[in-house]
Amino acid sequence: MAAEYALRMGDGKRVFMSKEKIKEEAIAGAGHAVDYGSIPDLSCDEIDKIIEICIMPGKSVSVEIGMEVPVTHDIGTIRLDGDQGNSGVGIPSSRLIGMMMHERAFGADTMELGHIDYSYKAVKPIVFQECQAMEVAQQNMIVPLFYGAMPNMGLYYTPDGPYENPGDLLKAFKLDEAFASMEKSAAHLTRDIVWIMQKLYASGADGINLDTTGAAGDADAYAALNAVKALREEFPDMYIEVGMAGENIIGMHGMLEFEGTVLAGLWPHQQVALAEKAGANVFGPVVNTNTSRSFPWNLARAITFIKECSKVSKIPLHVDVGMGVGGIPMFETPPFDAVTRASKALVEMTGVDGL
Amino acid sequence: MDKQAILKELSDAMVTCKADVIMAATKKAADAGMPGAEIIDGLAAGMTQVGDLFERGKVFLPHVMMAANGMQAAINTLDMGEAGATVKKVIINGTVEGDVHDIGKSIVSTMLQSAGFEVHDLGRDVPIAKFVEAVREYNADMVGLSALMTTTLNGQKDVIELLKANGLRDNVKVMVGGAPATQTWAEKIGADCYAENASEAVERAKALLL
Numbered sequence: 001m002a003a004e005y006a007l008r009m010g011d012g013k014r015v016f017m018s019k020e021k022i023k024e025e026a027i028a029g030a031g032h033a034v035d036y037g038s039i040p041d042l043s044c045d046e047i048d049k050i051i052e053i054c055i056m057p058g059k060s061v062s063v064e065i066g067m068e069v070p071v072t073h074d075i076g077t078i079r080l081d082g083d084q085g086n087s088g089v090g091i092p093s094s095r096l097i098g099m100m101m102h103e104r105a106f107g108a109d110t111m112e113l114g115h116i117d118y119s120y121k122a123v124k125p126i127v128f129q130e131c132q133a134m135e136v137a138q139q140n141m142i143v144p145l146f147y148g149a150m151p152n153m154g155l156y157y158t159p160d161g162p163y164e165n166p167g168d169l170l171k172a173f174k175l176d177e178a179f180a181s182m183e184k185s186a187a188h189l190t191r192d193i194v195w196i197m198q199k200l201y202a203s204g205a206d207g208i209n210l211d212t213t214g215a216a217g218d219a220d221a222y223a224a225l226n227a228v229k230a231l232r233e234e235f236p237d238m239y240i241e242v243g244m245a246g247e248n249i250i251g252m253h254g255m256l257e258f259e260g261t262v263l264a265g266l267w268p269h270q271q272v273a274l275a276e277k278a279g280a281n282v283f284g285p286v287v288n289t290n291t292s293r294s295f296p297w298n299l300a301r302a303i304t305f306i307k308e309c310s311k312v313s314k315i316p317l318h319v320d321v322g323m324g325v326g327g328i329p330m331f332e333t334p335p336f337d338a339v340t341r342a343s344k345a346l347v348e349m350t351g352v353d354g355l
Numbered sequence: 356m357d358k359q360a361i362l363k364e365l366s367d368a369m370v371t372c373k374a375d376v377i378m379a380a381t382k383k384a385a386d387a388g389m390p391g392a393e394i395i396d397g398l399a400a401g402m403t404q405v406g407d408l409f410e411r412g413k414v415f416l417p418h419v420m421m422a423a424n425g426m427q428a429a430i431n432t433l434d435m436g437e438a439g440a441t442v443k444k445v446i447i448n449g450t451v452e453g454d455v456h457d458i459g460k461s462i463v464s465t466m467l468q469s470a471g472f473e474v475h476d477l478g479r480d481v482p483i484a485k486f487v488e489a490v491r492e493y494n495a496d497m498v499g500l501s502a503l504m505t506t507t508l509n510g511q512k513d514v515i516e517l518l519k520a521n522g523l524r525d526n527v528k529v530m531v532g533g534a535p536a537t538q539t540w541a542e543k544i545g546a547d548c549y550a551e552n553a554s555e556a557v558e559r560a561k562a563l564l565l
């Protein structure tokens with residue numbers, strides 16, 4: 001009987017696979033990315049490398065010496081304080097302690113200050129409290145410290161916001177009204193992001209992290225990119241990171257363009273060019289994990305997409321490797337074996353600059 | 356023009372997502388003597404293709420709506436005889452309580468509606484009792500339960516249990532979806548099916564209800 005190796009499904013479930021099965025899965029996962037993204041396939045050597053990483057005997061693995069990359073944490077600010085329901089470990093602690101622990105104990109190379117609501121709209125009414133927290137944090141920390149939140153344009157739609165929900169309008173075949181609602185929300189969101197960052201930059205933030213850009217579709221991405229452009233024009237030295245919500249920008253509107261490119265339907269290697277044009281310093285590409293597929297399938301698919309993104313990008317890439325993205329299982333506390341294998345493979349095989 | 360060529364023309368017309376093109380292809384098929392039910396099959400095949408293109412990021416939600424709108428307008432012009440009186444299957448769809456994610460669920464609702472189902476979208480953060488009330492109120496054939504977070508996934512199980520407690524489980528199919536859901540999860544909680552994306556939700560609903 002062929003040797004079997006302990007791996008995971010996309011939902012974190014433990015499975016055992018032979019080397020042949022791992023290869024079959026990796027080839028299929030890469031092929032899926034090739035088919036959907038119209039991008040080049042992985043070579044036989046690259047498939048072999050994925051297999052090699054998958055079957056390494058250690059529970060955790062690491063990159064080869066000399067291939068270390070910067071690591072950052074988005075909502076790490078509350079990772080300690082938050083309990084399992086907040087993807088944390090439930091240790092009562094302040095946001096400052098959370099950030100400093102990441103800097104000094106966990107080795108994070110950059111950090112961000114973030115609020116529990118973690119959306120720009122929610123931050124607006126409490127921005128001065130956030131400014132104060134930023135000033136205190138900067139007096140205590142050394143690593144670059146961003147202010148981070150999600151554009152989260154869904155908060156601008158009813159029942160949470162002032163504009164009618166385009167999902168409801170589309171279902172009612174009110175297309176023009178849906179487009180108008182998305183466009184007004186996007187303009188409002190751009191304005192809010194810029195306004196908030198003007199305050200936080202004045203309070204010492206080194207930059208901004210736009211986390212899960214495009215979560216509400218193409219209008220969400222449109223708003224975020226326009227905010228990046230406006231911030232870059234106003235603050236030439238601001239450090240701007242754009243992280244995506246998903247691998248493909250969902251076409252809720254379908255016709256919105258940024259710098260002459262239709263946003264809907266763009267894949268990571270196409271998204272990065274626009275982030276760059278807008279003025280971002282770093283781009284965080286995302287490849288979604290399919291919970292019904294195996295770790296080798298998801299990992300090979302992620303490698304295929306990110307490799308192409310890395311090839312065309314002129315700015316540094318800090319690939320998203322959290323729960324449910326970058327080949328990592330969708331599980332509240334992602335399995336260590338899968339996290340380290342995905343991290344190693346992405347760094348060593350795709351040329352990304354950070355995680 | 357043979358039957359296969361007409362069916363392909365109907366399907367291709369749907370992929371353009373343009374109502375006038377869909378109407379023209381439908382009229383041409385009807386003028387050629389094709390029965391209404393077969394014309395609808397051709398249009399439906401095209402709609403499935405539109406759904407697949409949506410998943411691939413090649414067409415967008417408004418296009419899906421335009422295709423569905425064009426298809427409905429075209430069907431309205433057909434003389435369906437007895438078949439025209441067919442009652443639409445009813446689906447209740449919503450995101451379970453505690454989970455405010457709306458977009459993915461709305462896309463599923465839109466695609467189901469585009470495929471010809473009568474969809475009642477209850478929104479997001481829907482209390483479990485409200486699903487049961489809606490199943491009763493609309494005499495639903497299926498209930499769709501979305502959850503995007505691992506922490507809210509159990510809400511899907513809670514709805515199924517409440518349906519059982521109210522003696523409604525055998526009358527209605529249950530479909531689950533959302534990023535943390537899987538086929539294994541669906542089987543574990545006793546759902547009838549799991550759908551990975553909006554196109555698959557349509558296929559699963561068709562397989563279980565039509």
